[in-house]
Amino acid sequence: MLLIGENINIMNSKIKQAIKEKNKDIIQEMAILSVKNKVDYLDINIGPARKNGPEIMKWMISIIREVVDIPLSLDTTNVEAIKVGLEMEGEKCLINSIQTTQERMDLLLPLVKQYNCKCIALLVGKEGMPRDATERSALACEFTLMVDELGIPHQNIYFDPIVLPVAYQQDQVVATLEFMRMFKEMFPDYNSTCGLSNVSNGVPEKLRGLVNRTYLLMLMKYGLDSAIVDAFDLQLIEIARGKRENIKDIVWQTLDETIKPDQLSQDEMDYFKTTRILAGKSIYSHSWLKL
Ligand code: THG
Numbered sequence: 001m002l003l004i005g006e007n008i009n010i011m012n013s014k015i016k017q018a019i020k021e022k023n024k025d026i027i028q029e030m031a032i033l034s035v036k037n038k039v040d041y042l043d044i045n046i047g048p049a050r051k052n053g054p055e056i057m058k059w060m061i062s063i064i065r066e067v068v069d070i071p072l073s074l075d076t077t078n079v080e081a082i083k084v085g086l087e088m089e090g091e092k093c094l095i096n097s098i099q100t101t102q103e104r105m106d107l108l109l110p111l112v113k114q115y116n117c118k119c120i121a122l123l124v125g126k127e128g129m130p131r132d133a134t135e136r137s138a139l140a141c142e143f144t145l146m147v148d149e150l151g152i153p154h155q156n157i158y159f160d161p162i163v164l165p166v167a168y169q170q171d172q173v174v175a176t177l178e179f180m181r182m183f184k185e186m187f188p189d190y191n192s193t194c195g196l197s198n199v200s201n202g203v204p205e206k207l208r209g210l211v212n213r214t215y216l217l218m219l220m221k222y223g224l225d226s227a228i229v230d231a232f233d234l235q236l237i238e239i240a241r242g243k244r245e246n247i248k249d250i251v252w253q254t255l256d257e258t259i260k261p262d263q264l265s266q267d268e269m270d271y272f273k274t275t276r277i278l279a280g281k282s283i284y285s286h287s288w289l290k291l
Helices: 013-021 025-036 053-065 079-092 102-115 133-150 170-186 196-200 205-221 234-240 245-256 266-278
Strands: 002-005 041-047 072-076 094-099 118-122 157-160 226-229
Touching (some): 013 025, 013 053, 053 072, 102 133, 133 170, 170 205, 205 226, 226 234
Parallel strands (some): 002 226, 041 072, 072 094, 094 118, 118 157
16 A cells, blocks of 8 residues: 655644744654655645745755655645646656646646656546545546546556545545445556545544544555555554554454454454444444443
């Protein structure tokens, strides 16, 4: 599984400040720690970057290249900033992301072709967020038409079905799972990814890791190829690398409804209950583990 570390992110107030003050220390520390924890890519999220996008991207890449050499995922809606990244890094880049609208595909897919790089295809269309698994599939079909028109290799495309927070949009967490269950059959030679930590936004802080890890295992059952993850959650990275077989068995058996919950330890029980919430079998509340 291809892991993309999410931690260098302008939504983090310390990163935002560091970019503003051109203070490279905290960004370099995060890059070094992410690489130590063995993610495959670093997501460089500079937000919409309407002001100075290209200059910010150039600075970010140059300070990160002083300390690590893993490939980068360029996470901004500013096309000029993406171009700067591509000029500096070439084909080893990942463009994160391209929305499924004619305008964004026309702007960005020719760059994927030109640089022979990877990209994330975001399943958000001109009408906004998809409402269910079927709308996600329809958007993915639309994206593949343009990919084939340009002759881009399918394996360079990572579809992102949009992960939403279970605390506010539980039905969408189920819809994304449902889409992933069909994905490999519908689009066999394409890849999939997702912004995993979105799922635990609004969940009590100390339980976010549990929710992220459980959802990762659920998506892995249906063949998820990649994820944008918290590189500082070592347990999560172990799970993605196929370790922690016992927890995987609990989650997968819960999905298959072959589990025997009366024989579980406390830790296993937490994964069992969390799987049921994320599969839409029980309704989410902040105290779901206590019920
Ligand atoms: N799909 C794609 N790209 C994405 C997303 C996606 N990029 C951005 C985002 N979603 C994935 N990255 C993050 C990064 C941080 C968090 C969630 C998703 C996060 N951070 C904590 C918070 O905001 O509370 C902690 C921040 C901190 O470190 O202090 O939740 O879906 N293609």
